[in-house]
Amino acid sequence: MQKSEVVVVGAGPAGLTAAHELLKAGAEVTLIDRNASLGGQLIKQTHKFFGSEKQYAAHRGIDILERLTENLIPYERFHLLSETTVVGFYHDKVLTCLKDDRYFKLQADSVIFATGASEQSIPFENNDLPGVYAAGAVQTLMNEYGIKPGQRVLMVGSGNIGLIVSYQLMQAGVDVAAVLEASERIGGYLVHASKLRRLGVEIRTNMSIKSAIGEAHVEAAEAWRLDEDWQGIEGSEERYDVDTICIAVGLSPLTELLEQAGAEVEYISELGGNVPVLKDYETTIEGVYACGDLANIEEASSAMVEGRIAGIRAAQALDYTVENAEMRLKALDDELVDLRSGPPGDNVRRGLKKMEGLT
Amino acid sequence: MIEKTGIPSKAQVKAEFPTPEELSRPKAVIECYKEIPCNPCETSCPFDAITVGEDINARPQIDFDACTGCGICVYSCPGLAIMVARLKNGEAEMKVPYEFTPLPEKGEIVNVVDRRGDVITEGRVLNVSKSAKQDRTALVHFAVDEKYLYDAISIEVSYGS
DSSP states (O other), X not given: OEEEEEEEEOOSHHHHHHHHHHHHHTOOEEEEOSSSSSSGGGGGOOSBOOBOGGGTTTSBHHHHHHHHHHTTTTOTTEEXXXXXXXXXXXXXXXXXXXXXXXXXXXXXXXXXXXXXXXXXXXXXXXTTSTTEEEHHHHHIIIIXXXXXXXXXXXXXXXXXXXXXXXXXXXXXXXXXXXXXXSSSSOOSOHHHHHHHHTTTOOEEETEEEEEEEXXXXXXXXXXXXXXXXXOBOTTOOEEEOOSEEEEOOOEEEOOHHHHHTTOOEEEEGGGTEEEEOOBTTBOSSTTEEEOGGGTXXXXXXXXXXXXXXXXXXXXXXTTOOOTTHHHHHHHHHHHHHHHHSSGGGHHHHHHHHHHHXXX | OXXXXXXXXHHHHHHHSOOTTGGGXXXXXXXXXXXXXXXHHHHHOTTOOEEOOSSTTSOOEEOTTTOXXXXXXXXXXXXXXXXXXXXXXXXXXXXXXXXXXXXXXXXXXXXXEOTTSOEEEEEEEEEEEOOGGGTTOXXXXXXXXXXXXXXXXXXXXXXXX
């Protein structure tokens, strides 16, 4: 069986920084990602990031990705397995991987999971009609492959993803008919909402999608108003002539591999649903860590910081000396406190309190 | 209301502007109405005119005496929430961030939009800058009649059509 001292699963913002910290400390790291290109969601983030300088604020996600990747190249003990999917994980830290239609096993001393999250969908009539996309898929098509998903889009969801993807659609020359938001307030940052609104895109609160209309492809969408119990109000239907419906209603952490090995998972809605039970980023299986959106749904800036902390913790557990470890861990913790201390961090702070109660 | 529409009220907008006297020189106007964890406006300002402070979630405060209207914060703000405004010869001159192609040309007459995205007047493009350090956020400098000072926010996207 192939061996690697450390395996990092997922090469997004958290996985890349975790791998960097481990390599710096001297560990052997195999980084696995199912995509051909590294970076996870960063590869499609064409906007400038929020946060502070420590998280590369004011730089675009695509450029941050380049820096994070370059960090890894010089290390001799760095191995990359791209276009490789981890399909199995067992309590003795054996991973089953699939590459080029071949399965193989990999034994690790320590594993860091940074698998991220998958997009949620919502039930509505005809939601399987071609032309109904998840927002992340639209971003991949446009920003990674240069393909327009359609000519006119109805966006469902006004969180940061819905707002940012709407803006990027407009940049690509695709018309956004409106952004629907089921709750009574815009979900994402108001600066994103304002820059979309000044392009003439209306954001409609207390509204959701009722149905997709069309034979072989989306030809229109029907939206309706919601009452205070989030139920559609008959007679309030409005038709949008669009060829694309884009769903941006939230993310769910990808916990399956951890669950397969028996790591404890708990439902904490504030962190995004089912999340691994963590203490100092370590799961209930010793030597197995989780960070990034898998641990709690947040911005990429927090994921990068979490990856660093998980990487340092894992290196220490393997008896590597991390320079100025205490000072660095304290500084990284402070960065997370800063990023989460305002109103957008309310949910995560509440969720992490619940998590503390569990461990 | 802005939490429902993304459109700030006129009172909210006016509260962020310096006085017309102060606007005889160019000044940055920051429209960051809600706390978010972000401070590149503060760290990019070479004149220490913008303060977010230790808690990076705080709303930025600007010292109009220290601000020179240089425009560095305009392209550094990830939220595209800052512009530079000035009153001159009966016109309001504005320098706004712009991330669409094609870029307008100097001297071009363009449609100017308000915070709803409605075209409110025509404007004259004074200059367009897009240096490497702006990192693909162009600054479009345009002039409109001064009565649109609190309404004009950007130029209409043309898509070259």
